[in-house]
Amino acid sequence: MLATWSFAVTTTDASLVSRCQNADLTAFNTLVSRYKDKIYRYVYRMTGSADDAEDLTQEVFVRMYTSINGFRRDASISTWLYRIAGNLCTDSFRKNKNARFDTSLDAPLESADGDNAAGREIADESNAPDTLFGRKELSEQIETALAKLPPKLRSAVILHDVEGLAYDEIAQTEGVPLGTIKSRIFNARAALRESLKNYLSA
Amino acid sequence: MNEQSCQKIQPLLAPFVDSETSPQEREQVERHLQGCAVCQSIVDDFAATARLVSTLPTPTLSAGFEAALARRIADSSLAPKPVSLWNKLLAWWEDTAPNGVRVAPTFAVAAVMLLLIGLPTTWLLTGRNVPLGITKQVVATPTTDAASLVASDPAIAELWDEHRSFAAAQPLGDPAQSLGEEN
C-alpha cells in the first residue's frame, strides 16, 4: 500500500496518460488533482466568472478522459489541457453571444469602445490622484481591462503572465505560429497599457 | 530616434520585456532604447502590465470539485474513445520515421491515405486532424520579418473587429450568467 502510494506520487504524466487510455480511473484522478487548479485559474481569468469556470473546468477533464487516445505524446499534457480549455471558453463565448443579446445592459463593464458611462464612472472614481487603492479594487481594474481584450489576445497574455508559459508553448497551445503569439501579446500589452495607464507606475 | 527605427523595433518590445528575444534582438533593442525615451516608456509600461496581471489572486475551486467530477465520470459510464485509424497511422509514423523526416508527418501520412482511400475521404480526415501537425511545423518558423509583424497582421485586426461586434453581448465577470442555464 505504502509502496503503491509513493510510486503514485512520482508517476510521470506520460505513464498516467497511458493508464488513463486503459480507462484507469485512479490515473485519471491523479491527473485531475495535478492540473485542476491551473486549468481553473486559466478558465476563471478567461471568463471572469467562478461558476462558469468551475463548470468549464469539469468539462475540460471530461473531454480529457474521453479524448485521451487522441492525445499525442509530442505535446505536454498541460499544453493539451490549456488547449481544450481555451476551445471550450471560445465555444461558451459564442453560445452566450447567440443566446443573450440583451445582457449588455447587465454588464456595463464589457463595452465595445471601453468608454461607456459605467466604465467612465468607475475610472473617475478610482483615478482621483490621491486615492489609495486596496488590493481588491486594483484587481477589479485589472480584471476589467482583461475583459475588454478580444478572447485570443486575453488568452495569450493570461497564459504568459498568469500561467507562466513561454511563447512557444503558447503557440503550441493555440495552434498558431510563434509570430502570431508575438503580435497577440504586443497588442494585448498595448491595450492593457491604455486601460491601466493610471496604475502602471504604482 | 526617428519614427522609422521605432516602428522597426516596436514588434520586439513585448518579446524583450518577456525575455523572448534572441541575443542579437536583445542587443538591438537595448541599443535603440539608449537613445529613445518613447520606446523606453513602452518597455516600462509593458513590464508594468505584466506585473499587474501576474499579481491577480489565484481563485480556489470548491471543495467538492474532484468528487463531483469522479462521480460524473463513473455515473455516465464514460470511457476513452478508441484510437482512430488516422491517429494510429500518425503514431506509427512518429515512431518509425527518422528524425529529419518527421517534420511533416501529416502530409506524409496524408499521401499514404490518398493512395489507400482516395481523395474525398482524405480531405475530411485531414480537415479534422491537421492542426497538431501544423503546430509542429510553424513553431519553428523564423520571425525575421519582425518589423512587419504588428502593422501587417490582418488576423489581429480581425480579432479586434470580431470582438467589437459582439463584445457587448458577452458580459465577462457577470455572475448572473451561468453556463448551467444554457445547457
Ligand SMILES: [Zn+2]
Ligand atoms: Zn523608439
